[in-house]
Amino acid sequence: MRRTMENKRGLSAIVATLIIILLVLVAVGIIWVVVRNVIQEGSEQISITTKCLDVSLEAVSVVPVVGEAGNYSVTLKRAAGGEEIGGVKITLFNETDNSGVLEGFLVLGVLATETEEFEGVTNANKLEYTAFFIDASGTEVPCAQTNSHSF
Numbered sequence: 001m002r003r004t005m006e007n008k009r010g011l012s013a014i015v016a017t018l019i020i021i022l023l024v025l026v027a028v029g030i031i032w033v034v035v036r037n038v039i040q041e042g043s044e045q046i047s048i049t050t051k052c053l054d055v056s057l058e059a060v061s062v063v064p065v066v067g068e069a070g071n072y073s074v075t076l077k078r079a080a081g082g083e084e085i086g087g088v089k090i091t092l093f094n095e096t097d098n099s100g101v102l103e104g105f106l107v108l109g110v111l112a113t114e115t116e117e118f119e120g121v122t123n124a125n126k127l128e129y130t131a132f133f134i135d136a137s138g139t140e141v142p143c144a145q146t147n148s149h150s151f
Contacts, residue, residue, distance in 0.1 A: 048135060056079035058079070059127055064124075071120070076114060080110055088132070127148065127151065129146070130143055
């Protein structure tokens with residue numbers, strides 16, 4: 001009888017140990033999934049930041065469209081280097097107001113100079129522009145550096 005009780009105690013200790021090991025493995029798996037997602041999101045952000053450093057945009061001119069108050073013809077030039085951008089976000093400013101963020105230049109390739117018309121504010125005297133990329137999920141991610149051009 002004694003021997004049967006000892007076998008049951010020994011068997012219970014083995015089962016308990018196996019359950020603890022199984023729980024630890026499940027916990028490690030859950031933690032790994034969370035950590036992996038954080039690392040992937042961080043690496044994608046680093047990738048976009050690196051792409052942004054390679055893109056060089058320059059405002060060539062901003063002129064009012066004749067006969068259309070508040071409309072401006074904006075010409076941007078892109079230098080060599082960098083990957084394909086998703087487009088450019090621009091904002092036109094006057095002394096007291098701004099146009100809000102406008103999107104354009106969706107096909108501004110490397111070494112290209114493009115002109116587009118934007119409806120902004122009357123008597124604008126400053127342009128701010130920022131390139132953006134499209135990430136893997138289809139979301140627009142603007143570059144951190146914003147350029148400006150006074151006219």
